[in-house]
Amino acid sequence: MATTNSLPSTLMNFEPQEFSPIRWNNGALELLDQRLLPHQIHWISYQDAPSVAHAITDMVVRGAPAIGITAAYGVALSAMAHRGTLSSEDLTPIMADITLLSNSRPTAINLMWALDRMKLCLLKAVAKHTAIDAIVTALIEEAISIHQQDIHFCHSIGDHGADLLSPNSTVYTHCNAGALATGGHGTALGVIRSAFTQDKISQVFAGETRPWLQGARLTSWELQQAGIPVRLVTEGAAGHTLKHNSVDWLIVGADRIAADGSVANKVGTYNLAILARHHNCKVMVAAPSSTFDLTIHQGDDIPIEQRADQEVTHYQDIPIAPEGVSALNPSFDVTPADLIDAIVTERGVIERPNREKIAAHFDS
Numbered sequence: 001m002a003t004t005n006s007l008p009s010t011l012m013n014f015e016p017q018e019f020s021p022i023r024w025n026n027g028a029l030e031l032l033d034q035r036l037l038p039h040q041i042h043w044i045s046y047q048d049a050p051s052v053a054h055a056i057t058d059m060v061v062r063g064a065p066a067i068g069i070t071a072a073y074g075v076a077l078s079a080m081a082h083r084g085t086l087s088s089e090d091l092t093p094i095m096a097d098i099t100l101l102s103n104s105r106p107t108a109i110n111l112m113w114a115l116d117r118m119k120l121c122l123l124k125a126v127a128k129h130t131a132i133d134a135i136v137t138a139l140i141e142e143a144i145s146i147h148q149q150d151i152h153f154c155h156s157i158g159d160h161g162a163d164l165l166s167p168n169s170t171v172y173t174h175c176n177a178g179a180l181a182t183g184g185h186g187t188a189l190g191v192i193r194s195a196f197t198q199d200k201i202s203q204v205f206a207g208e209t210r211p212w213l214q215g216a217r218l219t220s221w222e223l224q225q226a227g228i229p230v231r232l233v234t235e236g237a238a239g240h241t242l243k244h245n246s247v248d249w250l251i252v253g254a255d256r257i258a259a260d261g262s263v264a265n266k267v268g269t270y271n272l273a274i275l276a277r278h279h280n281c282k283v284m285v286a287a288p289s290s291t292f293d294l295t296i297h298q299g300d301d302i303p304i305e306q307r308a309d310q311e312v313t314h315y316q317d318i319p320i321a322p323e324g325v326s327a328l329n330p331s332f333d334v335t336p337a338d339l340i341d342a343i344v345t346e347r348g349v350i351e352r353p354n355r356e357k358i359a360a361h362f363d364s
């Protein structure tokens, strides 16, 4: 790795004051390996963009905002690694790494949003500077800014979402849209964390979320660590849980929100939204503005990641289905806007979202 001694030392480290699954430490990206949670806390250090792209694909880090932040640091690592060969006239090595990072997972639009921000930063830096170290410095600053801004936005989302909850609310959440899926604090779990500090949470039900078990492994761990009462629910028990418990809100995150208000989120969210409507449980989607893709006209046009059959037929390489059985493994599904009571962003709340209200939310 290229030496960092000529880069500003103040930019070689960034670790948020609150828990984050991402650290920038001595000019290297450190990721908490979420595949090993909740039983192992293990950080992996990355110094190059290709290995960061693999970390995203392999779910070392996951969650739409966290993926975007990670990719942004990947671009900074690319610039640092290529410092010796880069010239402001030839950015090919960095652009190649940006393409690699953009192909790491297809659904979470925050990945492409963050990479677009880094590309714009690069082009502005090249126009302004010829010294490579100045360009590298600008990219590191931008990656840290994206990380810091996400945490700030998650707290704003938390506050706006908590305002919608009544005291002693019972909430159901799916997958993990917590600090582990963001720069810190979380989106759906950010709402729950903020509401809990206001004594508005009496119970959280967490869906286990096959096949990666983000709910069982990550959300229940995060909420337990925060002292928030959480009970784990199998996918199949969701209907029974909503029928026999007075659940006030289903609160989830998002990976991409289309212009018509359709929401792509972890597979199973669509099922839950239908069940919630049947059981008079309101549905809240919590996501930063960077999760909206207004170029996508309708939800069915959102690209849905199809992951390997083996993730369904095996658990940690132990076969749970007969050998040779194939599987369908969509990582996300799409919930139509008419099943959603509120989309909460850092800007505020879009109640009963539709195309016009979403456009107005971003015009304000």
Ligand SMILES: CSC[C@H]1O[C@H](OP(=O)(O)O)[C@H](O)[C@@H]1O
Pocket: 062, 063, 064, 065, 174, 175, 176, 177, 178, 181, 182, 187, 188, 214, 252, 253, 254, 255, 265, 266, 267, 331
């Ligand atoms: C705060 S967005 C988190 C979002 O990402 C998760 O998917 P994955 O764990 O596959 O990255 C899930 O859809 C969450 O809602």
